[in-house]
Amino acid sequence: MRAFRVVSLLEATSFLLLLVASVLKRTADFPEGVTVLGPIHGALFVAYVAVAFMSRSQTGWSNGRMALALGASVLPVAPFFVERKWLRPIEKTPAARGA
Secondary structure, eight states: OHHHHHHHHHHHHHHHHHHHHHHHHHHSOOTHHHHHHHHHHHHHHHHHHHHHHHTHHHHTOOHHHHHHHHHHTTSSSHHHHIIIIIIHHHHHSTTTTTO
16 A cells, blocks of 8 residues: 555656646756656556556455546646545555554
8 A cells, every 4th residue: 555655646746747847848948857757757657557456455446436546647636635535544544554
C-alpha cells in the first residue's frame, strides 16, 4: 500500500511539473523541461497504473472505484486525492499494517 501512495504522489507531482514545463516551452522558449520531465512522468504514469492493479486486492476497491483511480491518473491533481482520501485511510487500518 505504501508503494501505491508514493507512486501516486510522485505521478501527480510530475504531472504538475510537466504542465509548468509545457507552459515554459511555449512562453519562454525552454523545451528542455519537457524533454526531461516527459519521460519521467511517462514512467511514473505506467508505474501508477501497474501498482494500482497490483494493489487491488489490498484496497478491496470495486470495479467502479478502480476505474476512478485509473481515471485519476490523467487528471493533474486527482492522484493527490486518491492518495489522501482512498489510500491513506486503508494504510491506517490494523489489517493493512499486518496486525
